[in-house]
Amino acid sequence: MIIVMQKGASAEALAEVERRVVELGYQPHVIHGETRNVVGAVGDERGKEVLQTLEVLPGVERVVPILKPYKLASREVQPETSEVEIVPGLVIGGQEFIVVGGPCSVESQEQINESAVAVKSAGARLLRGGAFKPRTSPYSFQGMEEDGLKLLAEARALTGLPIVTEVVNPRDVELVAKYADVMQVGARNTQNFALLKMLGQLDKPILLKRGMATTIQEFLMSAEYILAEGNRRVILCERGIRTFETATRNTLDISAVPVLKQQTHLPVMIDPSHATGHAHLVPPMCYAAAAAGADGLLVEVHPCPEEAASDGPQSLRPADFAAMMKKLKLFVDAAGRSLG
Ligand code: PEP
Numbered sequence: 001m002i003i004v005m006q007k008g009a010s011a012e013a014l015a016e017v018e019r020r021v022v023e024l025g026y027q028p029h030v031i032h033g034e035t036r037n038v039v040g041a042v043g044d045e046r047g048k049e050v051l052q053t054l055e056v057l058p059g060v061e062r063v064v065p066i067l068k069p070y071k072l073a074s075r076e077v078q079p080e081t082s083e084v085e086i087v088p089g090l091v092i093g094g095q096e097f098i099v100v101g102g103p104c105s106v107e108s109q110e111q112i113n114e115s116a117v118a119v120k121s122a123g124a125r126l127l128r129g130g131a132f133k134p135r136t137s138p139y140s141f142q143g144m145e146e147d148g149l150k151l152l153a154e155a156r157a158l159t160g161l162p163i164v165t166e167v168v169n170p171r172d173v174e175l176v177a178k179y180a181d182v183m184q185v186g187a188r189n190t191q192n193f194a195l196l197k198m199l200g201q202l203d204k205p206i207l208l209k210r211g212m213a214t215t216i217q218e219f220l221m222s223a224e225y226i227l228a229e230g231n232r233r234v235i236l237c238e239r240g241i242r243t244f245e246t247a248t249r250n251t252l253d254i255s256a257v258p259v260l261k262q263q264t265h266l267p268v269m270i271d272p273s274h275a276t277g278h279a280h281l282v283p284p285m286c287y288a289a290a291a292a293g294a295d296g297l298l299v300e301v302h303p304c305p306e307e308a309a310s311d312g313p314q315s316l317r318p319a320d321f322a323a324m325m326k327k328l329k330l331f332v333d334a335a336g337r338s339l340g
């Protein structure tokens with residue numbers, strides 16, 4: 001249920017609604033809108049009719065059921081797109097289209113520094129790099145773990161770029177949070193509910209990737225796990241889904257962007273690298289993402305893709321990344337945004 005407050009309802013009226021929601025056994029989540037506040041009452045769906053009685057309280061305009069299974073993620077609760085602040089002056093979900101660039105894995109100080117300098121000079125606003133890698137084969141490179149996080153922190157100090165890095169195991173949440181500016185949940189963990197609940201308790205932005213076989217509704221239910229724990233800074237990322245097609249590594253579901261934009265207020269990014277699996281297919285999908293209304297991109301870039309420890313074939317060389325960024329600006333401008 002959502003309790004829609006009247007325009008200009010007092011702080012006392014809002015506090016009273018919150019108090020009554022708790023009394024009825026639900027969790028109140030206040031969303032401060034531009035013109036009015038709403039209170040999401042989240043909890044056991046059975047007996048939710050009792051919440052309807054709150055309509056008589058001072059300052060309450062109406063009480064409406066949310067028909068979608070996800071509540072806090074839905075646009076019904078919050079019509080304005082969420083602006084997720086990463087660091088002061090850097091927002092995902094606002095007017096600026098934000099590009100994250102960097103290698104699949106952190107491999108050495110030289111490699112991550114070189115990547116960071118290259119993506120920054122081409123216009124990327126954040127650096128990506130995996131220190132904990134969820135590899136399909138147990139024999140593949142598993143990542144540099146904490147040493148990799150330290151190298152990322154050095155690259156951040158060098159360039160000023162905030163870091164996006166993945167946490168694979170719930171046991172490592174605290175460790176990764178010590179270094180990361182944005183915690184990434186990979187496609188293989190989209191429905192790791194124990195991990196999502198832990199991330200919901202952090203005061204840190206979460207980049208949640210869509211699982212390779214999760215529907216949009218399931219994807220939004222995963223976001224709901226994080227939101228329901230109190231962390232509102234969730235960014236969604238479409239990275240391709242598994243289909244019968246083998247020409248590409250996955251199939252980029254570009255229509256997920258407008259569908260998500262309709263259903264949720266959370267920002268939406270596109271990862272064209274894992275979606276396609278081939279470097280030459282990445283730039284066109286970057287342009288498509290901007291045209292479709294995405295809020296940004298997560299792109300794999302490696303100073304020497306042929307030597308990459310993981311995902312070399314889909315990684316752009318710095319020069320190709322820079323050329324893509326130049327052309328991307330035309331699409332971002334056409335979409336009415338600015339390249340941040
Ligand atoms: C990655 O970003 O390197 C990664 C492993 O992505 P995904 O979880 O989308 O496969």
Ligand code: MN
Pocket residue numbers: 104105274300310311
């Ligand atoms: Mn990768």
